[in-house]
Amino acid sequence: xxxxxxxxxxxxxxxxxxxxxxxxxxxxxxxxxxxxxxxxxxxxxxxxxxxxxxxxxxxxxxxxxxxxxxxxxxxxxxxxxxxxxxxxxxxxxxxxxxxxxxxxxxxxxxxxxxxxxxxxxxxxxxxxxxxxxxxxxxxxxxxxxxxxxxxxxxxxxxxxxxxxxxxxxxxxxxxxxxxxxxxxxxxxxxxxxxxxxxxxxxxxxxxxxxxxxxxxxxxxxxxxxxxxxxxxxxxxxxxxxxxxxxxxxxxxxxxxxxxxxxxxxxxxxxxxxxxxxxxxxxxxxxxxxxxxxxxxxxxxxxxxxxxxxxxxxxxxxxxxxxxxxxxxxxxxxxxxxxxxxxxxxxxxxxxxxxxxxxxxxxxxxxxxxxxxxxxxxxxxxxxxxxxxxxxxxxxxxxxxxxxxxxxxxxxxxxxxxxxxxxxxxxxxxxxxxxxxxxxxxxxxxxxxxxxxxxxxxxxxxxxxxxxxxxxxxxxxxxxxxxxxxxxxxxxxxxxxxxxxxxxxxxxxxxxxxxxxxxxxxxxxxxxxx
Amino acid sequence: xxxxxxxxxxxxxxxxxxxxxxxxxxxxxxxxxxxxxxxxxxxxxxxxxxxxxxxxxxxxxxxxxxxxxxxxxxxxxxxxxxxxxxxxxxxxxxxxxxxxxxxxxxxxxxxxxxxxxxxxxxxxxxxxxxxxxxxxxxxxxxxxxxxxxxxxxxxxxxxxxxxxxxxxxxxxxxxxxxxxxxxxxxxxxxxxxxxxxxxxxxxxxxxxxxxxxxxxxxxxxxxxxxxxxxxxxxxxxxxxxxxxxxxxxx
Numbered sequence: 111x112x113x114x115x116x117x118x119x120x121x122x123x124x125x126x127x128x129x130x131x132x133x134x135x136x137x138x139x140x141x142x143x144x145x146x147x148x149x150x151x152x153x154x155x156x157x158x159x160x161x162x163x164x165x166x167x168x169x170x171x172x173x174x175x176x177x178x179x180x181x182x183x184x185x186x187x188x189x190x191x192x193x194x195x196x197x198x199x200x201x202x203x204x205x206x207x208x209x210x211x212x213x214x215x216x217x218x219x220x221x222x223x224x225x226x227x228x229x230x231x232x233x234x235x236x237x238x239x240x241x242x243x244x245x246x247x248x249x250x251x252x253x254x255x256x257x258x259x260x261x262x263x264x265x266x267x268x269x270x271x272x273x274x275x276x277x278x279x280x281x282x283x284x285x286x287x288x289x290x291x292x293x294x295x296x297x298x299x300x301x302x303x304x305x306x307x308x309x310x311x312x313x314x315x316x317x318x319x320x321x322x323x324x325x326x327x328x329x330x331x332x333x334x335x336x337x338x339x340x341x342x343x344x345x346x347x348x349x350x351x352x353x354x355x356x357x358x359x360x361x362x363x364x365x366x367x368x369x370x371x372x373x374x375x376x377x378x379x380x381x382x383x384x385x386x387x388x389x390x391x392x393x394x395x396x397x398x399x400x401x402x403x404x405x406x407x408x409x410x411x412x413x414x415x416x417x418x419x420x421x422x423x424x425x426x427x428x429x430x431x432x433x434x435x436x437x438x439x440x441x442x443x444x445x446x447x448x449x450x451x452x453x454x455x456x457x458x459x460x461x462x463x464x465x466x467x468x469x470x471x472x473x474x475x476x477x478x479x480x481x482x483x484x485x486x487x488x489x490x491x492x493x494x495x496x497x498x499x500x501x502x503x504x505x506x507x508x509x510x511x512x513x514x515x516x517x518x519x520x521x522x523x524x525x526x527x528x529x530x531x532x533x534x535x536x537x538x539x540x541x542x543x544x545x546x547x548x549x550x551x552x553x554x555x556x557x558x559x560x561x562x563x564x565x566x567x568x569x570x571x572x573x574x575x576x577x578x579x580x581x582x583x584x585x586x587x588x589x590x591x592x593x594x595x596x597x598x599x600x601x602x603x604x605x606x607x608x609x610x611x612x613x614x615x616x617x618x619x620x621x622x623x624x625x626x627x628x629x630x631x632x633x634x635x636x637x638x639x
Numbered sequence: 640x641x642x643x644x645x646x647x648x649x650x651x652x653x654x655x656x657x658x659x660x661x662x663x664x665x666x667x668x669x670x671x672x673x674x675x676x677x678x679x680x681x682x683x684x685x686x687x688x689x690x691x692x693x694x695x696x697x698x699x700x701x702x703x704x705x706x707x708x709x710x711x712x713x714x715x716x717x718x719x720x721x722x723x724x725x726x727x728x729x730x731x732x733x734x735x736x737x738x739x740x741x742x743x744x745x746x747x748x749x750x751x752x753x754x755x756x757x758x759x760x761x762x763x764x765x766x767x768x769x770x771x772x773x774x775x776x777x778x779x780x781x782x783x784x785x786x787x788x789x790x791x792x793x794x795x796x797x798x799x800x801x802x803x804x805x806x807x808x809x810x811x812x813x814x815x816x817x818x819x820x821x822x823x824x825x826x827x828x829x830x831x832x833x834x835x836x837x838x839x840x841x842x843x844x845x846x847x848x849x850x851x852x853x854x855x856x857x858x859x860x861x862x863x864x865x866x867x868x869x870x871x872x873x874x875x876x877x878x879x880x881x882x883x884x885x886x887x888x889x
Binding site: 533 | 757
């Protein structure tokens with residue numbers, strides 16, 4: 111009993127113990143922050159990656175794409191109805207995004223998708239801005255520019271369909287704050303150009319006197335990555351500079367089936383800005399432009415082309431996205447589709463043109479995890495490395511703790527003699543110092559967990575505060591770390607592990623001094639002054 | 640009938656100090672009767688404290704034996720010697736040796752804490768505290784129970800040390816110059832207390848170099864050159880005091 115009693119008493123009466131507690135606290139807080147941020151980073155990569163495309167993807171890895179995607183899509187839906195819920199083709203290419211009114215240009219990754227299907231295959235819908243507040247109004251088909259007008263009271267109004275959509279959102283939205291925020295931010299309506307009242311003068315956008323509606327030539331819609339077009343505010347939201355429906359354009363470089371540039375001049379495709387998308391991954395949100403699959407397939411010359419011999423070439427896509435039913439094992443489903451694809455390719459290789467053969471044989475069937483594995487593995491390694499580095503620093507704390515305990519044992523030599531004189535065993539005295547170190551470890555760990563957790567939970571606020579003092583102190587750059595905010599979740603398991611290791615380390619650090627304390631010869635100790 | 644509680648036979652002890660060997664004890668022998676107040680006198684450096692440490696199992700003799708109630712202390716295991724120091728022996732030192740982080744009551748309870756597990760302490764602490772307070776009453780420090788050692792005078796500290804030595808009701812109290820660090824008045828108070836406990840049946844072996852202090856004992860023996868000064872027949876000398884124990888152990 112005396113071990114615990116004295117350990118506790120020493121803990122809160124000896125100033126030197128506070129240095130030990132402080133070193134454990136700092137180490138625990140430091141490792142917890144690193145683990146939480148890196149772990150959160152990894153989890154975010156995982157969860158965002160999962161919702162990016164579809165659960166299973168067939169991809170040749172070639173920009174010119176591969177043929178028979180539609181045929182295989184039908185086949186897989188027929189053959190594996192219990193497994194496959196939906197298939198949808200996709201095209202990716204690279205081009206130049208341009209806003210004609212401002213001559214703003216950016217390199218862009220063009221994604222041709224069938225939006226209705228695409229939104230069923232992944233979580234893109236969650237990140238669509240206008241689709242959230244005006245559900246059902248975002249599409250990639252032909253569209254005009256929506257404009258706002260004024261009612262009899264002079265209040266700004268949108269076209270009937272947009273009004274209805276917004277009303278529906280208000281009915282369905284469970285988050286009251288979200289509605290309040292929407293109403294509080296007039297920028298939403300300001301994103302719609304206004305029909306200027308007749309008594310004011312210019313009626314540049316007016317369809318008729320003060321009537322809301324749509325204007326301009328019909329063009330295909332485009333969804334633009336939010337970082338490509340908008341400015342990010344420090345609070346994580348965006349300032350939108352372009353009105354919905356604004357004219358934009360992409361310039362494409364069509365390739366032949368062999369991957370050569372067609373020889374035609376680059377194709378300029380005028381589009382209308384229909385919405386913006388936010389996946390939360392900077393590389394995607396700063397590069398991606400989503401266009402209708404069939405439209406962009408045609409523009410890239412990847413649709414079925416007339417051949418000189420009178421026949422038709424096979425249409426190509428870069429990917430076939432496959433959604434599977436809930437509860438189906440992902441790897442098992444991928445294996446089944448892989449097997450089906452192998453058989454399918456076998457039959458096609460006989461009659462496919464030599465130019466199409468190579469991309470066809472290169473198609474691989476991947477789960478979303480396979481696709482993101484390089485990124486996830488890199489982040490995992492980064493997490494291990496950083497944790498290891500900080501754990502290495504923590505070893506310094508263990509050594510420091512060992513030194514502190516050497517000093518404590520030295521200072522307590524006479525007390526050790528007294529304890530032995532009243533019957534304490536060598537093992538008991540050693541145990542006293544081990545218990546003391548354990549108490550230092552437990553106290554330091556609890557404080558460290560508290561401080562570390564507090565830091566992680568408020569890490570973005572802390573960064574904003576520091577950035578307000580000096581912009582150079584903004585250490586989290588979304589351009590580097592993909593995500594716009596620092597992960598701020600502390601996992602219980604991480605906290606328990608860190609605390610447990612800290613307590614064990616504290617005890618390990620005290621073992622040598624504790625052993626020496628146990629060996630103190632009481633007669634000498636009692637003479638010690 | 641002989642009622643020997645403690646017997647030391649031909650105890651030798653040599654310390655090595657650097658390259659030199661110092662023979663501190665050279666065959667010291669003594670016996671203490673139950674309830675006796677025995678004083679060992681001798682000049683500084685004569686080995687009194689060493690003898691006391693060996694009698695209490697704190698130090699190990701190079702040769703010879705110490706028997707307590709007929710059992711050889713050094714033939715026992717280390718654990719048994721720890722228990723011997725905790726249960727059978729109480730030490731009082733010249734420099735009090737109280738634990739500075741603990742208050743008076745906690746210092747007195749420390750031998751109890753050593754002998755209790757955490758679980759047994761939960762059930763036994765009430766009784767232990769009562770016993771400690773009773774001892775504090777007897778040494779006249781009840782009001783000082785919550786004070787730290789640095790808030791006490793030397794005499795008060797020594798009384799606390801005495802209470803601590805007696806908390807486990809040991810059969811043997813070993814006192815090493817208990818008045819050596821006190822003025823005459825306070826020293827006399829401590830001696831009064833020792834006499835009081837002795838009269839209640841406590842066996843006491845005290846070492847001192849002060850003849851006036853020694854005069855309070857039943858019997859005095861002298862350590863000279865590491866051995867008990869012998870009479871012609873070779874048996875340990877008896878004290879020059881005429882007083883003998885008149886009571887049995889309680």
